[in-house]
Amino acid sequence: MQETSRTVEALPRAVGWIDILTVFVDPERAFHRVLKQGTWFPAYPVSALLATGVAAWMMQNSMSVFEQALAQAATAQAEQMRAFMFTMTKVAPIIGGILGPLIAGALMALVYGALGLFIGSSGPSGSFRSYFTLACFARLPQVVAQALGVGGMILFHLQTPLIFSPVVLFPNLAPQSLAYSLLSTLDVFMIWSIILATVGLAVIHGRKVREVVAAGVVLYLVSLSLSVSLSLIAAAFSV
Template identity: 30%
Template sequence: MSEVSRLSGVFFEPSKAFTDIAARPSFLVPLILSLLFGVVYITMFSQRVGWERMIRHQQETSSRAAQLTPEQREQGVQMGAKFAPVFGYVGILLGVPLTLLIWSAVLLGIVKGVMSVPLRFKQIFAILCYAGLPGLIFMALAIAVMFLKSPDDFNLQNPLVFNPGALLDQTTTSKFLYSLASSIDLFRIWTLVLIGIGLKAASGKKISMGGAMAAAFVPWLIWIFCAAGLAGIFS
């Protein structure tokens, strides 16, 4: 398959596309696309909404920030607005590849170590890079919403109404519940399903579709519960 066929196949013929990806694993094109879209997204956010507005919103929903004096809160806003853009770009350019590497290692341990399926790290890494392509649609929609809504109403942490968290009041809902509800997102589930399809395509008959989906979903479920717990502790 050509690269264009692979990219479109992930959306329209995922089994066929991932079979080809597993046979000839490459990852540069989807990875570069993800990084490029991420940089554009952060740049648009910086220009349209601004980091100071985001940090003030975070303070409004934080019980810890409520205990600070107005001077301390303002100091936190100014400092946060200064460093947030740096962390935003670093999070995209370094955080995304690093997360993919760690996630690939986890899946390799599950599939090869637990399920005894002889996949290679490069195959799994390529599967994850292509499975992340729905994120491009997510960012494109988020940018559109960013310019359709008032900057005051745009939430960088939850820009689209594709998860239960978007329907909750962030100021009154517990951080644990809000984090958990926000994690159960249509685009994340779409990506996880693609990962499962990719693992199945790469493994052939050595693993069932149910086993492949379990390998994709179980680590994610563990992660979102841990993340929600940390959000509740440090809120």
């Protein structure tokens, strides 16, 4: 009896780790478990660890290119810049890896909460913790995309990470162009994240997934508008 009690008490702590994998194959089942218990933590360290690794490699790669540019500049200013970049390659990935997923999760939790006001609920309304948990788990496909992108970059000796959107079919498109921004929002892993978020919102509010499809459409339109806005800003500064 005592052993059974210990197993039951330990189960909630293990559920979040198990559902990091389950969310990819049976998201509704995974969200029913993790959202009920608010177990956001397992998804966060996975995101933070991968984000830190990806950022560290990208910064190191940038540092090697930067070193080549400074190779012929033996000035004191060049040495100061080299020291600054060296420090950034050590500090920036850690800070970005730890704070990045937290900030992104908090912002998306607010977006999900706003959508929840329009979805309505057949039971208790969602809490910030449940929305934050959803944000952490729904973001996992994009974390995988980052890892695959850099992995492909290393494996195939590319100059930039692999892209998982139709942009790859148009290599001559300028990154700051409107067409590039529109096509980049068709990223397979980003759409996967939106689908997971839609399923999670349905679970939180006790709805069927088809009843909250509009929320998924809104999430895609938000991503689209952000992408287009950034491209317009980039185009303005490139003039």
